[in-house]
Amino acid sequence: MATVPKSDSVDRPYRSIALTSVERWQEGAVTHVQDYLAVEEPLEIRIGDMPMSVTMRTPGHDQELVSGFLLTEGIISGRSDLKRLEAAVAGAGNTISVELATRGESVSAQLQRNFLAASSCGICGKASIDSIRVRGIKVPNREFRISAEILCALPGQLRERQAVFGRTGGLHAAAAFSSSGELLVIREDIGRHNAVDKVIGWALLNDRLPLSDVALIVSGRGGFEIVQKALVAGVPVLASVSAPSSLAVQLAREFGMTLVGFLRGQRFVIYSGQQRIRGEGTGNRGEGRENRE
Numbered sequence: 069m070a071t072v073p074k075s076d077s078v079d080r081p082y083r084s085i086a087l088t089s090v091e092r093w094q095e096g097a098v099t100h101v102q103d104y105l106a107v108e109e110p111l112e113i114r115i116g117d118m119p120m121s122v123t124m125r126t127p128g129h130d131q132e133l134v135s136g137f138l139l140t141e142g143i144i145s146g147r148s149d150l151k152r153l154e155a156a157v158a159g160a161g162n163t164i165s166v167e168l169a170t171r172g173e174s175v176s177a178q179l180q181r182n183f184l185a186a187s188s189c190g191i192c193g194k195a196s197i198d199s200i201r202v203r204g205i206k207v208p209n210r211e212f213r214i215s216a217e218i219l220c221a222l223p224g225q226l227r228e229r230q231a232v233f234g235r236t237g238g239l240h241a242a243a244a245f246s247s248s249g250e251l252l253v254i255r256e257d258i259g260r261h262n263a264v265d266k267v268i269g270w271a272l273l274n275d276r277l278p279l280s281d282v283a284l285i286v287s288g289r290g291g292f293e294i295v296q297k298a299l300v301a302g303v304p305v306l307a308s309v310s311a312p313s314s315l316a317v318q319l320a321r322e323f324g325m326t327l328v329g330f331l332r333g334q335r336f337v338i339y340s341g342q343q344r345i346r347g348e349g350t351g352n353r354g355e356g357r358e359n360r361e
Contacts, residue, residue, distance in 0.1 A: 083107055084128050106239050108258045112163045126258045129266045134164045136269030140297040142203055147272050197319055200296055207324035208304035209280040216347045218249040220334050222285045223309050229254050242267045244282040260288045268301045278302025290329055292316045299323050305344055307331045312339055
């Protein structure tokens with residue numbers, strides 16, 4: 069395990085922001101200015117000498133990203149499965165080489181898939197609840213509770229700590245908070261599923277799994293893949309500032325996860341597991357549809 073260090077020491081210096089010249093139009097006037105862009109680059113994941121996957125990501129915390137990805141895709145089940153995790157070539161920042169402690173039949177079968185991940189849609193062709201059932205994922209911590217008041221404050225904390233988003237406006241974020249609202253970790257990436265993998269990878273490399281006592285807050289929508297990753301990590305409460313998908317809601321309900329959407333200001337919608345939210349009330353549920361504005 070000496071070649072799989074704790075996550076606070078695994079990353080080389082990285083560039084997550086680029087500068088470019090643009091023309092800005094405002095009220096009929098055009099000015100030439102310098103603007104910031106979020107960096108997007110491919111990261112190749114190799115198991116030994118075998119290319120396994122390529123994902124588009126924002127450089128930074130790459131080993132957390134790879135660790136979280138391998139865990140949530142079922143390649144590994146814990147930190148002990150990682151024998152080596154490092155840049156494939158000294159100075160090469162876009163390839164991570166992994167050596168597994170064991171290479172059983174299930175791992176070999178996974179490696180043959182050679183799937184491609186894209187920053188906008190994640191791993192395609194795997195959105196099946198049946199594929200999650202066979203992995204033996206357990207119901208998240210039933211005893212975890214978080215108050216509605218604290219939950220409503222978390223998106224503001226998330227935004228305040230998005231350093232790169234504040235300069236570029238172009239990144240997603242994921243953050244783990246305690247039931248008292250304490251920030252445990254936050255990660256940014258051009259892909260929302262990558263940001264989640266980085267948080268989970270941080271937990272794995274720091275022996276913090278399962279994340280059974282946290283609420284995971286994500287920017288953007290709560291899709292199937294985000295719910296699936298959170299379930300693998302043992303997250304009991306997942307909240308997003310936008311809408312979940314129908315398959316995400318179905319998956320959360322089947323596996324007993326608390327799923328919250330439209331977490332904005334002093335309101336939110338609970339799609340599954342309302343028992344973990346204290347003080348959300350049980351008043352008139354009414355009819356009609358949620359206001360999406």
